[in-house]
Amino acid sequence: MMTGWTMLFYKEVLRFWKVSFQTVAAPVLTAVMYLMIFGHVLEAHVQVYDGVSYTAFLIPGLVMMSVLQNAFANSSSSMVQSKIMGNLVFLLLTPLSHWSWFFAYALSAMVRGLLVGAGVLLAGVLFVWQSSVLNFSLMPTQPLWVLTFAVLGALMLGTLGLIAGLWADKFDQMAAFQNFIIMPMTFLSGVFYSIHSLPNFWQSVSHLNPFFYMIDGFRFGFFGQSDVSPWLSLGVVGVCLTAVSAIALHLLRTGYKIRG
């Protein structure tokens, strides 16, 4: 049932690795820019949790944001490019099952997300180390939570990217998906702030955003403090991941937009 999926996974990893300057180095640089600007401006003015400086709060948020955005970018761009270039036919002609497609695309997206996330974290550590003002450790207090949320979040966005890639017929449709759904959801998830600092209405809205739970749970692994319980976050992320996976598998099984 799963024959050949490892080769597709390998191909998908190699695909982004061959252009790692754009797919890994560039997003790390973007995150470092956010870190320098927001960290510099807000470090002295904002403190979210007791004993946690703003920059320390910001770095895990940026790491997770990078994980999510790059996981999404990987599967979505691969799928939509293959569809538009027409080379998806090489996969359509094979006996690869919908499970194989699903695992190959989701896991390769996860690999890119985690790789970029690791790069951003490393950049964050260097940033703190070279600073004369900042004085804290980025060592996670509960690394298992960090890993769990990074993996689940990356898988979820990799799967969403796959769905978006199957759905979009043109690059501008993909850009719309990214700009109107993925970007607002990541920015409104508490990457740059604690949602407790928001007015009540926006707090309630944020609680409907699954991205909030990914970032909150991920941050809990670093500081042992979070806006909601990590177990609640785990539950929400688990349910969402199951739901998007079911949708992606259904679309692949029926050949939605890829088999006429």
Place this chain on the structure above:
Amino acid sequence: MPAISFQSVSKTFQTARGPFQALDGVRFDVQKGEFFGLLGPNGAGKTTLISILAGLAKATSGSVLVHGVDVATQSAQARRMLGVVPQELVFDPFFNVREALKFQSGYFGVKHNDDWIDELLHSLGLADKAHHNMRQLSGGMKRRMLVAQALVHKPPVIVLDEPTAGVDVELRQTLWQFIAKLNREGSTVLLTTHYLEEAEALCGRIAMLKNGKVVALDSTTELLKAASSNVLRFKLDAELPPALAAMARVTGRIVQFPAHDALEIERYLAAVREAGLHAQDVEIRKADLEDVFLDVMHQHEEVAL
């Protein structure tokens, strides 16, 4: 058991202008080891039929079996037996030639396939391009790569959808020698082409498709026999009178009349002379598949009217 069995395959597309029937009850078998030609004008439904066979599209009704395996319900098993060369010149710009072939092997679960990959590269004249990126290949080389990718898992049934469109003569020869060799070694070949002389030279049997229906299905020899045995061909500088033109095939200055015997030939020439025209470069040749093809397509036009 036939290699491929099309069983009343129909396909209707929903378009903005309403439903369009691309295939209408197509039914024929391709036997194991055959070199089979599928001919028809543009829009006849050839590619749609191949797409359904390959699992790229679903039939609205009917079914297709490959070695007795249904392509819709047991798709994985059926696809393992098929090597399909798509019509569009597609490639993955991220990878080189050898990588693309390794991936394709892997998708079919074929491991340690380097020997066969080397043989494919060699037979298709791509050996020195193995480490070139797909983008660097010329159109003809990309076309040969499509063939290599289709054959990487050694399928018993090879399907070629217009593989020689836009390919130069030398390359066409290399390609056909290789495919003919595979056919001699037992592979079944289903070919669609616009080059009728190619089909005539290679295919043992031929099906002709028009408006989604099979309008002729016979061995190439029988199809040629059934057609007028000779063709009278000459050039004219002026226009043929309408009464004569209706019987002839006119391509620019070249006029061709189907003819069975000397009397008929004399009659045509006399009619041309009476019309005050001067036939040049007169020759009489054997009918070929192109004549059969045009005959068959023409007959069905009249029926349709």
